[in-house]
Amino acid sequence: MMLAGRVRVNGKVVRELGVCVVQGRDTVEVDGELVTGAEVRWIAFHKPPGVLTTRSDPHGGRTVYDLLPPELGALRYVGRLDRPAEGLLLLTNDGDVANRLQHPSRGVEREYLVVVNGEVGRASLAALTLGVDLEDGPARAASARIVERGAHDTTLRLVLTEGRKREVRRMMLEIGHGVSRLVRLRFGTVNLGDLEAGAWRELEPDERKSLVALSIKR
Numbered sequence: 001m002m003l004a005g006r007v008r009v010n011g012k013v014v015r016e017l018g019v020c021v022v023q024g025r026d027t028v029e030v031d032g033e034l035v036t037g038a039e040v041r042w043i044a045f046h047k048p049p050g051v052l053t054t055r056s057d058p059h060g061g062r063t064v065y066d067l068l069p070p071e072l073g074a075l076r077y078v079g080r081l082d083r084p085a086e087g088l089l090l091l092t093n094d095g096d097v098a099n100r101l102q103h104p105s106r107g108v109e110r111e112y113l114v115v116v117n118g119e120v121g122r123a124s125l126a127a128l129t130l131g132v133d134l135e136d137g138p139a140r141a142a143s144a145r146i147v148e149r150g151a152h153d154t155t156l157r158l159v160l161t162e163g164r165k166r167e168v169r170r171m172m173l174e175i176g177h178g179v180s181r182l183v184r185l186r187f188g189t190v191n192l193g194d195l196e197a198g199a200w201r202e203l204e205p206d207e208r209k210s211l212v213a214l215s216i217k218r
Helices: 095-102 122-130 167-174 205-216
Strands: 007-009 028-030 042-047 076-078 086-092 110-117 132-134 137-139 143-149 153-160 179-187 200-202
Touching: 042 205, 076 095, 086 095, 095 205, 110 167, 122 132, 122 143, 132 167, 137 167, 153 167, 167 179
Parallel strands: 086 179
Antiparallel strands: 007 028, 042 086, 042 200, 076 086, 110 153, 110 179, 132 137, 143 153
């Protein structure tokens, strides 16, 4: 379109590819029609278990986009949850902030409720915060505590500052416990709260501001 002379920036035809514009300062027109930037959106979604965090599944499995309304189909997810996992999943069209939030250097906290098989002893609990060796490098929890002991399982709350693939499950297996349930309760400053499985909500303005602040902290 640019090479064909269909694009104007600040009223002038621009054919040079890669020209930068600043939203709110420069105007861009295509075929005489003003181009406006998409409204920034952030939503919190309660992913149910058994649903894939992916755009599409070649095997026909349900994805998070199958459960969301069509108008949210352009949003991208911020960090994955594997198929059996459930809980808070953020989606947005703000790619820059999303990328920064997921980068390990930001140390953004993810809090999980984890139900594991068997009884977790003090030494195993301490190992989670001291660090365990995984095939892709050491991993440690920022905090780990037991919230309930059952006859055959233990419920913990873990806070991690990375988002590696199946990190929680691999850490628990390293200390000898399989995971029977995994729920993400919090991502950064946004909480799952009482959002029902399969439901979604728009983030509040203060939640959005806090995520932006987390994405730029050093």
